[in-house]
Amino acid sequence: MNTMNKRDLLRNFALVAGLIWAKLLLLRILFYGRIDWAWIAADLAPVVLVMGLLAIVVPVRFRRGAYLAFDVLVSLVLFAATVYFNHFGSVPTYVALQELHQVFQVKDSVESTVQAVDYLYFADFILLAAFAILRKWRRSRRTVYPSLGGGYEWRDSRPGSRRAMLAAALLAVIAGGLLSAYYIRETKELTNELVHAESAGFINYQVAAAISAHEDNGLHLKGDINDTIAQIAALQATYPYGGKSGAAQPDYFASQKGKNVIVVQMEAFQNFPIHQTLAGQELTPNLNKLADEGFYFPQVYQQIGSGNTSDAEFMSNTSIYPLGAIPMSSGFGDRELPSLPRLLRDKGYEAYTFHVNSVGFWNRNQLYPALGFTGYYDKKYFYNDHFNAFGASDEQLYITALEKLSALQRKGTPFYAQLVTASSHHPFQIPDSFKKIAVPEELQGTMLGDYLTAINYTDYAIGKLVEGLKQDGLWENTVLVFYGDHFGLQPQNVDPEQVTAALGIPYDSQVSRFNIPLIVHTPGMAQGKAVEQTGGQLDILPTIANLLGISLKTEGFTAFGHDLLNIGRNVQGMRYYLPTGSFFNDDIMFVPGKGFADGKAVSLKTLQPVEDFSRYESDYDYILELERLSDQYVKLLPQR
Known part of the structure; x- marks a missing residue:
């Protein structure tokens, strides 16, 4: 020894x-x-x-x-x-x-x-x-x-x-x-x-x-949710959202009352490819057409936390901030979450969600009941054409969804459907047989080239969805919503100058990366409209609710977002991918340092640094308090 x-x-x-x-x-x-x-x-x-x-x-x-x-x-x-x-x-x-x-x-x-x-x-x-x-x-x-x-x-x-x-x-x-x-x-x-x-x-x-x-x-175990709701309402009343947000009859209110709603959450889909071409090839022809015919919101930004895609599902259905460090599906899947499915259920709707992966991924088997969905369709319901690690392609997602939703249409049941795509998931390498565009030689084998190829396929599949809706008689009775869940391009792999060289557009490693598309296509709209109002994923539910004629105030629904068709000014917080206290308003993206004074700001319009941002300190204070109250609110929600 x-x-x-x-x-x-x-x-x-x-x-x-x-x-x-x-x-x-x-x-x-x-x-x-x-x-x-x-x-x-x-x-x-x-x-x-x-x-x-x-x-x-x-x-x-x-x-x-x-x-x-x-x-x-x-x-x-x-x-x-x-x-x-x-x-x-x-x-x-x-x-x-x-x-x-x-x-x-x-x-x-x-x-x-x-x-x-x-x-x-x-x-x-x-x-x-x-x-x-x-x-x-x-x-x-x-x-x-x-x-x-x-x-x-x-x-x-x-x-x-x-x-x-x-x-x-x-x-x-x-x-x-x-x-x-x-x-x-x-x-x-x-x-x-x-x-x-x-x-x-x-x-x-x-x-x-x-x-x-x-x-x-x-602290929250001792809280009263009604007191928190009152504090939220009082705080939001101090912010000058303006427009017709407080009007008795907002613009477009109930214009789509009784219509079906299909929300397509597009995986890793940033806004910059919309209306762009690569070597003479239109990257997103189907989304371009939908944007030109409906409401297109080019200044919307991601707000997800560590739950990523599942956090985007949570936000679009609840208009509640994610906590950031805790995936909402894991931390709050045991709650009864106020949500769009629950609002529509009271109007006679059935609500279903479709995702080609296993429902256990990111605890969606808990999240979907918490959100009040009638049911869900996961991996076992889709034909596996071995598109990527998830299995089924977006085309298969839409084939199954159309089959189930058409059956509801035949029964005369209005529906809300959430379709979560996966074909444009990182690392964006799709089978050759699914590729629809030719990437220039200088982009071959690069993340940007792979990303644009995957985005183009995602758009192609959306075209198939539109064709199916028309063939099955759903087109004229359905509101279609498309939005990106989060960024796709990793900043360490794609230099902004590479994007500029490939597409001829300015690109910022933060503002452009976090900028996602939001498109709302409504039946019977005579002409499309680009709405330049800054927004976030929290604004999706209030915007849809207004179109369907649901007054959140009348319903007593607490939302942390706003109807983008009826406000004149906006500010949305973002944390996790940016530090707490970061926000997007109508002018800048702000990222704090140790506090506000040593933070940094970038213009959303020019993508250039803004040296004097002192007039936005009230937005910083407002967002910090709003996020604090959002956290308090969701923690006080009752368990199922």
């Missing part, structure tokens, strides 16, 4: 702590492109704290194994967090990391975002393995090498030495704990999650998130 003395134990402690600290510094480089030396102790403090605790509670013979296990655990978490950051551009909390089993179901999409540098988190294990092999080869009875493997006994059994080691471990725990507590306390008021994580350190940020969640949940 090998033996170990005090010096060996200290070496192992320092070695493992140093390795983990180095990995946390690597994370800073990968997340922020820099190491802010003013904050590096924030990374070391919790490492020393945990290592000290291990030194106290773990017997000597197992201590190095415990250190190694801690190193492995941290390495896996940091790797997962980095893959998550590569894919979503957000610093994950422990809650988001718990949802990784959902993320990894889209394996092709995730694998395409993993970079070779991410594997550096495991480099030390290769070196330690090589050292262990070398040590075994060169082992002799005369030499004792400190190692991270087991099989050692404590050599120096003097009580003084044991007390000294215990004192050192206690000192590490106290020093690490106090320093971590300092960073957590000093950064508590930061609303910008990226700045918060950088300032507090990644591990301390997780602790801060857990503390905040505990305090928040305790």
Whole structure:
């Protein structure tokens, strides 16, 4: 049996702590492109704290194994967090990391975002393995090498030495704990999650998130939802939305009363391809025609949180902000959510949702009942033509949907249908037999080329849906709504200049990336109308409700969005993909720093930086309070 003395134990402690600290510094480089030396102790403090605790509670013979296990655990978490950051551009909390089993179901999409540098988190294990092999080869009875493997006994059994080691471990725990507590306390008021994580350190940020969640949940357990609703109404009354939002008879009210409604949520669909051509080929001819014949909203922006596509479904059906860090399908699938399906059910409608993936993906088996859908159709209902990792193509989605909806039409039952497409899902590589356009040579094999090809196919399938609606007699009695769920182009893979060179249009890595289309096609509309009003996904429900003649005020429905056809000014918040406090109003996209004063603004019209944005501080304060009340409201909703 090998033996170990005090010096060996200290070496192992320092070695493992140093390795983990180095990995946390690597994370800073990968997340922020820099190491802010003013904050590096924030990374070391919790490492020393945990290592000290291990030194106290773990017997000597197992201590190095415990250190190694801690190193492995941290390495896996940091790797997962980095893959998550590569894919979503957000610093994950422990809650988001718990949802990784959902993320990894889209394996092709995730694998395409993993970079070779991410594997550096495991480099030390290769070196330690090589050292262990070398040590075994060169082992002799005369030499004792400190190692991270087991099989050692404590050599120096003097009580003084044991007390000294215990004192050192206690000192590490106290020093690490106090320093971590300092960073957590000093950064508590930061609303910008990226700045918060950088300032507090990644591990301390997780602790801060857990503390905040505990305090928040305790607060809401004592709340009264009626008081919250009153606060929401009072706050919204202070914002000058203008237009005819408060009129007794808004424009277009009940113009589509009794009509069927089909909402198509288009996967990863940004607005910039609309009305554009690539090498003389129209990218979205069918959507272009629908936009020219109906209401087209070119200034609408995504507002999803970590639930991504499922969060978009949640918002379009509820007009409630997602929390950001928690997928709404997972966190609130047990609630009775006020929703468009429930509003229409009271008008005699049946509501169905169609998605070619398994209904368990992102907990939709909980989300759809929470939203009040009559039923759903998932993977087993569609013919699998092996389009991508999800299976069925958009064409198959529409074939099944038309079959089910036509049956309702024949029964004389008005319906609301939500169709969630998947053919334009990241990484946008579709089978050659489904491609409808030829990509120029310079774009072949690029993300932009693949994306435009997938978007074009999505549009082609929409053309098939329109043909089917006309053939089945549904066209003249159905309101069609199309919108994008979130961005598609990853900024690290597509330079804005590449988009400009390919299509001849300006492109901003944030404004253009978050800009999604919203098209509402109504039967009998004599001429289309482009509505330049800024909006978000929260505005979809109020806009549809107005067309169908449903007064949200009369219904007592609390919405955080507004009818885009009847307001003169708007502001919408966005978090998760941007820091909390970010917003889009009619003029700018604003992203805070530590607060408002050190934030940044970009003009929505020119895509150029706006230096003086001081007059928009009231919008910043308003959005922070509105999002806070939205969170409070959804947490107080009754369970099913």
